[in-house]
Amino acid sequence: MHSRSLRLKLALTYAGMALLTALILGGILLAVLGSYYSRAEQTYLRASAALVAADPPQFEDAATLASWTQAAALTTQTRVRVFARGGALLADSGSPRALDADNLLHTEAHGRGDGDRLPDPFGRGLFGSSSGSRSSRTLTVALSGGSGAFVQLSEAPASGRDALVSAALAWLLAAALAVGLAALAGRLVAGRISRPVVALTAASDRMAAGDLGARAPVAGRDEVGRLAESFNGMAARVETTVTSLRRFVADAAHEIGTPLTALQADLELAERKATGPDERRLVDRALVQTQRLGTLSDNLLQLSRLEAGESGGAGQRVDIAALAREAAGSVASRAEQSGIELHLAITETSLVVVAERAQLQTVLANLLDNALKFTPEGGSLTLGVQAEGAAAVVTVADTGVGIPADEQSGIFGRFHRARNVSAYPGNGLGLAIVKAAVARSGGAVSLTSSAAGTEFRVSLPLA
Amino acid sequence: MTERPQSILVIEDDPAVAEALIEGIGDEGYEVHWEATGTGGVAHARDRSPQLIVLDVRLPDGSGFDFCRQIRLLGLRQPILMLTVQADEVDKVLGLEMGADDYLTKPYRLRELIARIRSLLRRAYGELASAQADILYAGDLTIDRTRATVTRDGRPLNLTPTELRLLAFLAQHPGQVFSRGQLIENVWGSDADFYDDKTVSVHVRRLREKIEVEPGDPRIVLTVPGLGYRLAT
Incomplete structure (x- = not known):
């Protein structure tokens, strides 16, 4: 998306620059040519006028005058007009291009025969004021012989204008070609620049998604190449930091787990060998706390792994319906013993999502554990799985104590425990783990809760 | 326990954990050997051929x-x-794929470890697994049908005759699921007509309160949703 816009921008810039250059150069060329031909035309008219004036016309009758005018026009290849002293038009040869030697007598006295002349494509505008340009191409000569009449020559052979027109057409073609080539060059250059940038973006996206081994290819020693190098350096550092942090958490959990195991085993031995009820009670209490510590260290390890984006492997195809039945089976005994009715509302025999099996097991186990924990005896718990559009939706609904409205938004935060459950066991990590695990599977979790109970809804994209 | 003690090899690097394991498992009448390294453990297994091996996943000389x-x-x-x-979880799956038979995650309960050891030994060597045997096992409980006693760690648990029959029936078929109707027929027998499903649920609940370490989270007699009950394997 960004690469495309960069390409477009650069192509447009190059094309614009080419167009501007062509306009300036073409303008100068045409102006020079135009003024050269304008001068040439003037010279030609002057020479022709000298020729015409050397043989003044007879004014006795209009026909003689007209034929003289025709002859003069044919000789000079210009339009010849004869005016009386007062400025009245006496004869007009018409446009020299309309003239034909066989057709001399058909001269219109007042014709405006410039309709069939090639239009001057830049006579107006580009070469200054039109009247100026017109007057520069018209030459008026007083005729000798004391008649006071004068002759006006205009529309000299248009070879100069033709040259200008063809030069202009050639210029237009060349300019269009140049602009096209410039745009193409811009695209190519932008492609060359953006390809490593695109690769760098891809590497950075992969890294953001948790692939810490992602590196950008370093192409060349230009600015982009150095940027890629610098990105790779940063990526390596991040990878080292995260890896060592992750290893630290895993090591810490293991290091805590080992003495906890020994402590727990020793406490169990002590419990077994305890002689009095007081001793047993104290040891039991210590055992409960040891287990609590064990669960805490276990949950911290789980959460840190989930949040670090560490994956135990690519997602597998998991049948969430079967997994839910399994999870229900593993809490059924506990539900029955706590006097809570467990209902299954699993409509599909099989519903496949792509996720990590163990993570989904954790999600189900944590939600069910909460529901059982916070539902008093005589209540009920419903585990549902159904397909909704392109998602598998798992619902865990209980008739438990509910979550206060003002605490519902923060309930997924780590170590967050609602104020109405402080008397229940727990460390406030269960739902944080649920949220992280669901997010890792590309799903979403939400809840609705009142004093009558709570329902958690987990939706996962179907495979 | 009985005539010839079974030998168990514990491969565990942490001395404190190992000590507790040796004492806990030893108390059950097994002969326990300890190796602190994987290499030593493999050599011991090769030379002495213990009946069962408890193997820690993290060892100083390797995985x-x-x-x-x-x-x-x-x-x-x-x-x-x-x-x-x-x-x-990854370790768990790997552990089973690598040829392990069962796993426990740390920190585990000693009681559960011993129950697993027993169950593995029974499965591997078929010791007293017959439905007709007088001694049955359920989790870490020992059921003596001739003497009509159920003991944990040598201490008797006070069960009613019906509870004992119920537990013994499930223990004869570990893992098999029985409906409440089937249990009535097999446990209550001739009086079956007078009882309904509710009776079974009430008895199971009371039984659990006596035999489970944590009655709120039963590990021995398990409910199978929609079907009935089974004994944990």
Whole structure:
């Protein structure tokens, strides 16, 4: 998306620059040519006028005058007009291009025969004021012989204008070609620049998604190449930091787990060998706390792994319906013993999502554990799985104590425990783990809760 | 326990954990040997051929998985119980694929470890597994049908005759699921007509309160939703 816009921008810039250059150069060329031909035309008219004036016309009758005018026009290849002293038009040869030697007598006295002349494509505008340009191409000569009449020559052979027109057409073609080539060059250059940038973006996206081994290819020693190098350096550092942090958490959990195991085993031995009820009670209490510590260290390890984006492997195809039945089976005994009715509302025999099996097991186990924990005896718990559009939706609904409205938004935060459950066991990590695990599977979790109970809804994209 | 003590090899690097294991498992009448390294453990397994091996996943000279594989490559077929890092699902799966028979995550309960050891030994050597045997096992409980006693750690639990019959019936078929109707027929027998499903649920509940370490989270007699009950294997 960004690469495309960069390409477009650069192509447009190059094309614009080419167009501007062509306009300036073409303008100068045409102006020079135009003024050269304008001068040439003037010279030609002057020479022709000298020729015409050397043989003044007879004014006795209009026909003689007209034929003289025709002859003069044919000789000079210009339009010849004869005016009386007062400025009245006496004869007009018409446009020299309309003239034909066989057709001399058909001269219109007042014709405006410039309709069939090639239009001057830049006579107006580009070469200054039109009247100026017109007057520069018209030459008026007083005729000798004391008649006071004068002759006006205009529309000299248009070879100069033709040259200008063809030069202009050639210029237009060349300019269009140049602009096209410039745009193409811009695209190519932008492609060359953006390809490593695109690769760098891809590497950075992969890294953001948790692939810490992602590196950008370093192409060349230009600015982009150095940027890629610098990105790779940063990526390596991040990878080292995260890896060592992750290893630290895993090591810490293991290091805590080992003495906890020994402590727990020793406490169990002590419990077994305890002689009095007081001793047993104290040891039991210590055992409960040891287990609590064990669960805490276990949950911290789980959460840190989930949040670090560490994956135990690519997602597998998991049948969430079967997994839910399994999870229900593993809490059924506990539900029955706590006097809570467990209902299954699993409509599909099989519903496949792509996720990590163990993570989904954790999600189900944590939600069910909460529901059982916070539902008093005589209540009920419903585990549902159904397909909704392109998602598998798992619902865990209980008739438990509910979550206060003002605490519902923060309930997924780590170590967050609602104020109405402080008397229940727990460390406030269960739902944080649920949220992280669901997010890792590309799903979403939400809840609705009142004093009558709570329902958690987990939706996962179907495979 | 009985005539010839079964020998169990514990491969665990931490002396404190090992000590507790040796004492806890030893108290059950097994002969326990301890090796602190994987290499030492493999050598011991090869030379002494213990009946069961408890193998820690993290050892100073390598991964428990590798040693598990080495033991299997030696052609040794005895049950291996792996002790893994907590909640490490990947390790768990790997452990079973590497030829381990069962796993426990740390920190585990000694009681559960011993129950697993017993169950593995019973499965591997078929000791007293017959439905007709007088001594039955359920989790870490020992059921003596001739004397009509149920004991944990040698201490008797006070069960009513019906509760004892119920537990013994389930223990004869570990893992098999029985409906409440089937249980009425088999446990209550001739009086079956007078009882309904509710009776079974009430008795199971009371039984659990007596035999489970944590009655709120039963581990021995398990409910199978929509079907009935079974004994944990």
